[in-house]
Every structure is written in structure tokens, then in C-alpha cells.
Amino acid sequence: MMEDQDDISIEKLRVDPAKTQQIAPDQEPDKSKREGWQRVFTSIPREWELRLLQAKRISTYRLALELLYLNWKDNGKPIVVSSKVARAVKISARSKWEALAELERLGLIEVDRRPRKSPRVILLRIPAKQT
Numbered sequence: 001m002m003e004d005q006d007d008i009s010i011e012k013l014r015v016d017p018a019k020t021q022q023i024a025p026d027q028e029p030d031k032s033k034r035e036g037w038q039r040v041f042t043s044i045p046r047e048w049e050l051r052l053l054q055a056k057r058i059s060t061y062r063l064a065l066e067l068l069y070l071n072w073k074d075n076g077k078p079i080v081v082s083s084k085v086a087r088a089v090k091i092s093a094r095s096k097w098e099a100l101a102e103l104e105r106l107g108l109i110e111v112d113r114r115p116r117k118s119p120r121v122i123l124l125r126i127p128a129k130q131t
Contacts, residue, residue: 042069047126051106059095060102067109071123082118 042065055061063081066089070079079085086096100119103109112120 039069043072044068045126047128048108051108054106055102057095057099057102059091060099062089062091063096063099064103064108065089067121067123078112079121080118081121
């Protein structure tokens with residue numbers, strides 16, 4: 001028993017660095033991923049939530065959430081709803097226009113339609129109904 005313990009040396013216990021890369025290559029941080037702050041949630045005013053219950057399209061709901069986030073991010077400035085915004089919420093260009101029309105009909109936004117340009121949207125402040 002004592003003879004086995006005498007056979008142990010530091011050199012025998014040392015791990016080859018090349019082998020550690022083979023064992024766990026996915027443990028290194030991926031430099032392509034964006035680090036830092038990332039969006040965690042979107043705050044929805046209660047009146048928006050109630051009016052969105054009347055929406056007929058899921059694209060309307062998706063676009064509404066994105067508009068609320070962009071409104072918060074840009075401190076309430078008008079939002080240019082480009083095709084990039086539509087792609088971010090996985091809706092088509094046609095669905096974007098239908099969703100904007102429905103949000104306008106629900107009284108949640110005001111749309112500035114410009115020829116050959118992306119629409120500009122202003123979110124409307126809706127006072128909560130007093131009960």
C-alpha cells in the first residue's frame with residue numbers, strides 16, 4: 001500500500017493543455033455573441049392590454065409590443081416602422097401595414113404615412129378608465 005503512494009508524482013498528475021481543449025471546446029466564451037445589456041421585458045400599459053384584446057391578428061399584438069419597447073428605448077420619439085422592425089417581430093411587410101391599421105383603429109397609435117417611405121408612428125397616451 002505504501003509503495004503505491006510513493007509512485008505518485010506531480011508530473012504524472014499534470015494535464016496536457018491540448019487535451020483540455022479537446023475535452024471542452026464549447027466552454028470558451030463565444031466572442032460573436034453580443035455582450036452587455038439585453039432586453040429583458042416590455043412594459044405594457046393596462047389600457048393597451050385591454051384594447052389589444054380586441055385585435056384580430058397576432059401580427060398586431062407582436063407589432064404593438066415592439067412599438068412599446070421602441071417607444072421606451074427612444075424616449076417617446078416618433079418611431080419609423082421599417083421592414084427591419086417587421087422582421088424583428090417575424091411579420092411580413094403586408095402584415096405590418098395591416099397591424100398598423102388595426103392599432104390605429106384601436107386608438108393606440110397615430111400613423112404618418114409618407115409616399116415611398118416607411119411610416120412614422122406616434123404612440124398615443126391613453127388615460128386609464130376610472131372605476
